[in-house]
Amino acid sequence: MLVESVIETVNRFIRENSLISAGDRLLLALSGGPDSVFLFFYLYSVANELGFQLGVAHLDHSLRGEESQGDLLFCENLCKKYNLPFYSETLDVKNHAAVNKLSIEEAAREMRYDFFNRVISREGYNKIVTAHNKNDNAETILYNILKGTGLTGASGIPVKRDNIIRPLLSISKTEILEYLDVHEISYRIDSSNLGNDYSRNYIRNELLPLIKERINPGVENALCRHGEIINAAKTFIHPFILDAVKQHISFDGKKLVILDKLWLDNGELLFSEAVKYAFDQFLAKKFSFEEYLNLKSLSTNLTGKHIDLKEEFVAFRERDGIVITKFTQFENYSYEINIGEEKYIPEAGISIKIEMHQGENTSFVPDYELISADNIDDIFILRNWNFGDKFIPLGMKGYKNISDFLNEQKLDSFLKKAAPVLTNRNNIVYVVGLRIDERYKLKKEDKKYCKIWIKRDDH
Numbered sequence: 001m002l003v004e005s006v007i008e009t010v011n012r013f014i015r016e017n018s019l020i021s022a023g024d025r026l027l028l029a030l031s032g033g034p035d036s037v038f039l040f041f042y043l044y045s046v047a048n049e050l051g052f053q054l055g056v057a058h059l060d061h062s063l064r065g066e067e068s069q070g071d072l073l074f075c076e077n078l079c080k081k082y083n084l085p086f087y088s089e090t091l092d093v094k095n096h097a098a099v100n101k102l103s104i105e106e107a108a109r110e111m112r113y114d115f116f117n118r119v120i121s122r123e124g125y126n127k128i129v130t131a132h133n134k135n136d137n138a139e140t141i142l143y144n145i146l147k148g149t150g151l152t153g154a155s156g157i158p159v160k161r162d163n164i165i166r167p168l169l170s171i172s173k174t175e176i177l178e179y180l181d182v183h184e185i186s187y188r189i190d191s192s193n194l195g196n197d198y199s200r201n202y203i204r205n206e207l208l209p210l211i212k213e214r215i216n217p218g219v220e221n222a223l224c225r226h227g228e229i230i231n232a233a234k235t236f237i238h239p240f241i242l243d244a245v246k247q248h249i250s251f252d253g254k255k256l257v258i259l260d261k262l263w264l265d266n267g268e269l270l271f272s273e274a275v276k277y278a279f280d281q282f283l284a285k286k287f288s289f290e291e292y293l294n295l296k297s298l299s300t301n302l303t304g305k306h307i308d309l310k311e312e313f314v315a316f317r318e319r320d321g322i323v324i325t326k327f328t329q330f331e332n333y334s335y336e337i338n339i340g341e342e343k344y345i346p347e348a349g350i351s352i353k354i355e356m357h358q359g360e361n362t363s364f365v366p367d368y369e370l371i372s373a374d375n376i377d378d379i380f381i382l383r384n385w386n387f388g389d390k391f392i393p394l395g396m397k398g399y400k401n402i403s404d405f406l407n408e409q410k411l412d413s414f415l416k417k418a419a420p421v422l423t424n425r426n427n428i429v430y431v432v433g434l435r436i437d438e439r440y441k442l443k444k445e446d447k448k449y450c451k452i453w454i455k456r457d458d459h
Contacts, residue, residue: 385402
């Protein structure tokens with residue numbers, strides 16, 4: 001009876017959290033381990049009763065050689081036996097981690113969910129089902145507390161998020177193993193979970209047993225209760241977070257702007273939670289405690305200072321706040337622009353077109369710049385500006401460094417760094433959007449002139 005009550009606990013948890021509805025098409029993430037195998041048999045047994053269809057997906061991470069291949073074969077055979085659709089891929093997690101500067105755990109999770117989402121999109125499933133249990137939740141909460149991740153991390157693994165549901169968060173690993181043992185259901189053992197190479201394994205194998213022995217035998221239940229309390233607090237303050245984001249954070253598709261008033265008006269808690277929410281929603285990026293400390297420090301720095309964040313992001317200190325964008329915005333670039341053609345420059349976020357005209361021009365249109373074309377080649381170069389670049393700003397007689405000119409324009413650091421220049425015969429003709437060079441201004445005696453049209457992404 002005790003073992004069978006586990007099924008009723010899961011049934012009740014699904015009902016209370018509205019995890020499964022009639023007509024759902026569920027994709028189960030099956031690793032072959034005890035948790036996902038238990039969930040496999042549970043979902044298979046209630047599929048007709050609850051009115052959903054079930055498919056199974058397995059990702060071979062290529063981390064454990066023959067053992068990984070054995071897991072794949074086990075999962076495939078299980079699905080064949082019970083006549084369920086099975087989807088699998090083999091991917092190189094180690095290489096993905098190295099290329100993207102991620103930990104093995106982060107890389108595996110990223111590739112796993114990317115695979116699941118590709119399957120549901122292609123095959124028409126609407127929910128991903130994972131086998132996280134109460135022990136996984138306790139380990140996650142303790143891990144996040146130790147890492148200082150704030151309310152979101154301390155609330156633990158969400159029961160549902162987007163299209164992911166987790167029906168086993170109400171039962172423990174012990175209950176799962178007992179059920180499998182009583183019903184003589186076989187499963188695979190991941191040998192990498194037995195060592196302490198990964199942080200979570202160390203928490204599971206070393207820290208939690210020690211806490212059970214010395215402090216609290218029911219530490220998993222205590223941590224999960226803690227997560228529920230934090231989650232309730234998070235729910236309470238969520239409207240305040242949304243309001244703070246709406247008032248003090250903006251995103252234009254390329255850069256995230258965090259105004260100083262977010263910190264000054266709301267204090268530390270709402271600042272961290274609002275920025276975390278903005279990172280997740282706008283940048284699709286996790287906000288770490290280390291990055292929180294860096295941004296907090298940057299908010300007290302002088303304008304022009306910047307710090308590097310994870311995943312190729314950079315944060316600039318500006319007059320009224322902080323601007324965050326991708327490093328790729330500032331990679332060196334150079335594009336040939338032929339007269340008469342229109343070209344999009346992704347690094348600068350602009351489209352440019354240069355037209356050649358004959359005779360005198362007497363009109364003025366603010367959408368373009370005019371330059372003399374008597375002494376230019378047919379090919380222009382649009383590139384990022386470099387330190388040491390000089391030009392003669394319109395209305396002046398002497399050369400000025402581009403860096404000094406941009407400082408005088410009182411632009412944000414982000415805009416200064418991203419400012420493109422248009423050159424011809426290796427001379428700067430135009431600091432785009434700001435000033436043409438004096439040597440190329442249009443004079444009455446000029447026989448030819450060029451119109452330079454600029455269109456920005458945000459217009």
